[in-house]
Amino acid sequence: MSGNTMTQSATSSLSRAARELDLRRGEFDLALHLGCVRTVPDEGGGGRRVARTEIDRVRSEEGFPESLRERVKVVGTTEGAALMEVTTARFTRLARLGLVVPVKFYLNRYRAVVWLYLAEELRQFTADKDNVLMLSGRTPEGLRDQLEAGLDLRSRNWRGRHMGFLLRQAEDPWARAAVVASLLDPVQVAEIVSDPYERAYLNRFRPEHVSHGAPDSPAAHLAARIMTAEDPDEIGWLRADLGRALAEARELRAAPRPTAKVPPSVAVSRVASPPVASRPGPTAPEERPTAGEPPTAEERPATEDRPTTEDRPTTEESERSRRLLGWLRRRNP
Numbered sequence: 001m002s003g004n005t006m007t008q009s010a011t012s013s014l015s016r017a018a019r020e021l022d023l024r025r026g027e028f029d030l031a032l033h034l035g036c037v038r039t040v041p042d043e044g045g046g047g048r049r050v051a052r053t054e055i056d057r058v059r060s061e062e063g064f065p066e067s068l069r070e071r072v073k074v075v076g077t078t079e080g081a082a083l084m085e086v087t088t089a090r091f092t093r094l095a096r097l098g099l100v101v102p103v104k105f106y107l108n109r110y111r112a113v114v115w116l117y118l119a120e121e122l123r124q125f126t127a128d129k130d131n132v133l134m135l136s137g138r139t140p141e142g143l144r145d146q147l148e149a150g151l152d153l154r155s156r157n158w159r160g161r162h163m164g165f166l167l168r169q170a171e172d173p174w175a176r177a178a179v180v181a182s183l184l185d186p187v188q189v190a191e192i193v194s195d196p197y198e199r200a201y202l203n204r205f206r207p208e209h210v211s212h213g214a215p216d217s218p219a220a221h222l223a224a225r226i227m228t229a230e231d232p233d234e235i236g237w238l239r240a241d242l243g244r245a246l247a248e249a250r251e252l253r254a255a256p257r258p259t260a261k262v263p264p265s266v267a268v269s270r271v272a273s274p275p276v277a278s279r280p281g282p283t284a285p286e287e288r289p290t291a292g293e294p295p296t297a298e299e300r301p302a303t304e305d306r307p308t309t310e311d312r313p314t315t316e317e318s319e320r321s322r323r324l325l326g327w328l329r330r331r332n333p
Contacts, residue, residue: 010052011040017050021058022065023072030072030103033165041171048169074104074116083119084126086135097143098153099134100125101161105226107212107219113226115154155226156234159183162227166207173252177245178205183229184238192242201255 012020018028021037031037032048037058039048061067075083080100081091094100095115100122102115125131139147166179181189181202193199209227213219229235 011042011049012052012055013049014039014047017055020055021068023069027069027072030074031068032169033103034072035168036068036071039169071120073119075119075122076114076116080117080119080122083122084135090135093139093147094134095154096147096152098157099131101157102154103158103161105158107222111219111222113222115158156229156231159227159229159234170205170207172205173245173249174201174255175205177242177249178202179207180238180242180245182206182209183227184235184242185228188235188239189242192239193246195255197257198246198255 014028014032015025017037018025021028021031023031028037032039037050038054039050042049058064058068077088077091077095081088084091086094091100095102095117100117103118103121104116106114106116108114126135163179163183166182167176170176170179181193189199189202193202209223211220212223229238
């Protein structure tokens with residue numbers, strides 16, 4: 001049995017692992033992001049896989065599968081407010097202030113953003129005594145002023161959390177740099193990565209985002225805006241992080257570049273053609289005729305159309321021919 005076959009038998013695909021762990025695909029993806037289930041790279045280049053030993057470990061945990069499902073359970077604003085025993089308005093304020101961080105989002109049929117939160121984290125926030133005033137008291141004046149100014153950290157906090165998920169799965173320095181670049185506008189990436197071959201190499205490692213609607217649709221543009229950094233300080237932080245990640249990737253290996261290819265016809269002619277004897281160089285300066293002197297007969301080029309000296313009529317022959325023609329005209333007027 002080959003090594004690749006043994007590896008396939010010792011691991012499972014993501015879809016099969018989700019079935020064996022009694023999780024829906026969305027729950028399973030979140031379990032991967034949270035580190036509840038660890039994956040290994042596929043040696044055949046087919047993406048990520050789950051080792052059989054990892055599946056057995058998760059299944060042997062106490063309370064499986066209910067305990068695992070509870071760890072990946074997500075709730076929206078209404079259910080989250082009920083879980084924390086606050087109003088939906090207060091829950092939204094807590095989320096906009098960044099006190100509770102969304103873990104997922106989707107767009108409903110009205111293209112409104114629906115944020116989802118981990119139920120376990122909301123219970124932990126509620127149980128913390130330091131958060132009692134935020135749950136029942138009046139919002140502090142400084143935070144209230146920020147909310148009135150339009151502060152909303154939900155998108156930014158989701159991006160930071162999502163980047164952390166992706167970086168945990170990235171094992172290659174170029175892949176880690178591509179994760180950071182995926183959260184920046186292409187113009188920002190081009191300013192930092194000026195080499196087009198490096199940008200193309202980063203795109204090879206660019207993580208795939210969950211699609212929201214058809215390409216170039218309003219929903220897709222809205223999702224892309226959520227996935228792209230907008231705040232100046234966030235952009236500056238990501239640009240610096242990308243520069244450091246790119247420096248580490250360059251130290252490991254350079255981005256591949258195309259090599260110059262010889263056309264097949266030229267390659268064949270180089271092999272088939274015999275070597276050409278070297279031609280003599282130009283005449284030395286002292287052997288060349290000086291300016292104004294006519295070249296000698298040996299130096300003049302000989303051509304087939306130009307008559308030689310022997311073929312040209314002399315002056316005496318031309319005069320004798322003219323006299324004979326004149327005498328014949330007088331005899332025959």
